[in-house]
Amino acid sequence: MVKEGYDLLGSLNWSDHLPFLGWMDLQGVRKRCKSLVQKVNLFVGRIITEHRLKRVTGAPEGKAGDFVDVLLDLQDDEKLSDSDMIAVLWEMIFRGTDTVAILLEWTMARMVLHPEIQAKAQAEIDAVVGKTRPVSDEDVPHLSYLRSIVKESLRLHPPGPLLSWARLAIHDVHVGDLLIPAGTTAMVNMWAITHDAGIWPEPEKFRPERFVEQEVSITGSDLRLAPFGAGRRVCPGKGMALATVHLWLAQLLQGFDWLPSAGGVDLSERLKMSLEMEKPLVCRAVPRSRGV
Ligand code: HEM
Incomplete structure (x- = not known):
């Protein structure tokens, strides 16, 4: 659906x-x-x-x-009436399924491509959680490198880079030197901002450490990286999205080593309503030894 x-x-x-x-x-x-x-x-x-x-x-x-x-x-x-409740719940399912799955897929593709980063994240999980119990929500605040990985994925592969962040100008307005006439639908191209070398040094490089070196908010207050939009129409599901992706990524990394399949990893993008992987990720999971 x-x-x-x-x-x-x-x-x-x-x-x-x-x-x-x-x-x-x-x-x-x-x-x-x-x-x-x-x-x-x-x-x-x-x-x-x-x-x-x-x-x-x-x-x-x-x-x-x-x-x-x-x-x-x-x-x-x-x-709420039943039809309003259906609308609210469907909006959550519709907006929250594809975006979260796509972000996790891009992140896992990066883990497969960068085994040293994967190993560093696993070492962090082992140090914080130990090897005798599964990682849980309560551990996520202590997994700062893992959270930097997700930020770096959102920077290089923002799942909703263009279309969902649109604004209609209700009167003539200036943005910098540009006049946006009333009636124009303007779209913010977050992909272009997050790939701009004037803003991000070595923008094409996947380097989570950049977020260890400097704190950058991704929830809309810093327009260098606003993958959830900003302002009054900012994504209301961002907290849930981040909680889900952080926990799932931590669980996947705690339980398995992720290796490329014979076909390797192809990072080609396809912009539909979301920014998808042109070739869906196929990889190998090897169980890690744990006490649980
Ligand atoms: C990684 C996951 C997600 C990304 C990257 C994402 C991104 C976005 C973006 C860019 C917008 C437009 C914001 C703006 O116009 O300023 C948006 C809106 C929205 N998102 Fe998300 N989203 C994600 C997950 C979710 C989840 C999990 C839910 C619900 C459970 C959700 C519900 C919504 C809704 C309802 C809107 C429309 C808000 C409005 O128009 O007022 N999103 N999202």
């Missing part, structure tokens, strides 16, 4: 440009949208129903609620 959603968003629809043709739906875009909306309503609606049922039957002892429970707990004037 996520893939179909991205395909629909990214496809050229003649009806947008020639509205008088709209009713004919020549490419079948509207038909596909309708069919996707039905599937989404069913899928997300079922998640909500399951949560409601669980409340009636009683949640298992000690099991914390999740985001759906938080929405269901909203009181009176804050309460």
Whole structure:
């Protein structure tokens, strides 16, 4: 469903440009949208129903609620209608699945390509976590090199480099010497900024150490590296995205050594709605010896 959603968003629809043709739906875009909306309503609606049922039957002892429970707990004037709840949950699934998977894929590609960096991250995990228990969320704040790796991946391979960070000028505005006339949709090209040699020394080099040497915020306050956007429409899922990618990367590195497959690693990019790997990563995982 996520893939179909991205395909629909990214496809050229003649009806947008020639509205008088709209009713004919020549490419079948509207038909596909309708069919996707039905599937989404069913899928997300079922998640909500399951949560409601669980409340009636009683949640298992000690099991914390999740985001759906938080929405269901909203009181009176804050309460969401079912269709609003479906919209919020679908937005999270739609925006949060592809981006996180792509960031992790680029990061793992870098780990395979740079065994010395991979080994350094594993040494950090071993030192902080030890070899007798699995790494957990609580360890992540102590894994500063691992977090630098993710920052460097976001710099070289920002998953949403262009299209998702768009702004409509509601009046004439100057940005530096440039006039942006009212009605213009302006897009910030984060990829160009993060590859600019005037801002980042040796921009093409994957070097997480640059973030050990200097603290750079990636959450929108420093426009040299704002892979989650900035300002009022900044990505609301950035905390969750980083928490997920940090933990998964730590788990993958703690458990396995990652080696190239026979085909090697190809870093060619493909810009669709997100910045994907042209050739999906294929690699080998060799279990590391651990006490657990
Ligand atoms: C590595 C992962 C992610 C990246 C790189 C990313 C990037 C972005 C970017 C660049 C924007 C546009 C921000 C702007 O216009 O200033 C955005 C918006 C958004 N993101 Fe994310 N995102 C990620 C993960 C997530 C997750 C996990 C969720 C939800 C659980 C999420 C939900 C959203 C939503 C709902 C918006 C639209 C916000 C609005 O228009 O007000 N994203 N994201």
